[in-house]
Amino acid sequence: MTTQGIGTNVVTQIAIVVKDIDKVSEAWSKVFGLPKPTPIIAGGEDANAVYRGKPTNAQAKLAFFNLGQVALELIEPLGGDSVWQEVLDQKGEGVHHIAFNIKGTDEVTATLAGHGIPMIQQGEYTGGMYTYVDGEPVLKVVLELLENF
Numbered sequence: 156m157t158t159q160g161i162g163t164n165v166v167t168q169i170a171i172v173v174k175d176i177d178k179v180s181e182a183w184s185k186v187f188g189l190p191k192p193t194p195i196i197a198g199g200e201d202a203n204a205v206y207r208g209k210p211t212n213a214q215a216k217l218a219f220f221n222l223g224q225v226a227l228e229l230i231e232p233l234g235g236d237s238v239w240q241e242v243l244d245q246k247g248e249g250v251h252h253i254a255f256n257i258k259g260t261d262e263v264t265a266t267l268a269g270h271g272i273p274m275i276q277q278g279e280y281t282g283g284m285y286t287y288v289d290g291e292p293v294l295k296v297v298l299e300l301l302e303n304f
Contacts, residue, residue, distance in 0.1 A: 161255060161263050167301065168226045168254035172243045176231035179248075180218045183227065192218045196233070197280065204278030206236045211276075213237035228254075238276040238287045238297065252287060254299035260286055263300055272298070 173179045176194055184191040198204060198214035206213065213235030220227040230251055232239040242251050257263050264274050267288050275297070276287045283303040290298045 161267070161300070162257055162259070163255050165255065166225055166253055167256050168228050168252075168299065170228040170230055170251040170254065170299070171249060172230045172232070172239055172251040173248050174231065174243070176216050176218055176229050179229055183220055183229070187220070187222075189220055192220060194218045194229075194231075198233075198235070198237070198278065202278035202280065204237075204276060206238065206276045209236070211236045213240070215239050241275075242297065250296065252297040252299045254301055257300045257302055260284055260300060260302045264288060267298075 171179070180191050180194070183189065194216045195218075196214055197217050198212070200212050202212075204211050204213060214233040215237065216231040216233055218229040220229075230239050232243055234240075239251065260277075264286055267290075268274065271293050272288045272290050274286060275289050278285055283301060286300040286302075288298050288300065290296050
């Protein structure tokens with residue numbers, strides 16, 4: 156990889172894992188005067204997801220707030236083995252990841268693995284792929300790599 160690191164330094168998303176997305180969405184909506192987003196369900200069989208090397212049909216309820224340059228994503232795990240549930244179980248509610256839009260997922264994840272930042276979970280969404288990498292030991296936070304096709 157070049158001196159540009161992962162190919163970008165623009166944060167596109169910050170995510171918070173929660174137990175009750177409706178309650179937390181309502182709070183964000185009130186505090187910031189933003190419309191409360193309609194949650195969507197993500198994951199399941201269509202995501203072709205892998206968590207720690209094994210297939211998973213994990214699902215999560217997601218809600219997105221547009222905060223200008225950065226989107227705030229709220230994540231409520233709905234079952235199945237996932238990095239979402241792992242973080243909620245180990246740390247409780249709070250910051251889950253920082254996301255970047257990237258190109259060349261395979262190259263970026265290989266380079267990050269070489270820096271001690273291995274892949275945790277990967278799956279598909281309509282129009283792209285997401286990859287979570289374990290930046291906790293090195294960067295003190297999980298990273299999400301988003302590649303749109």
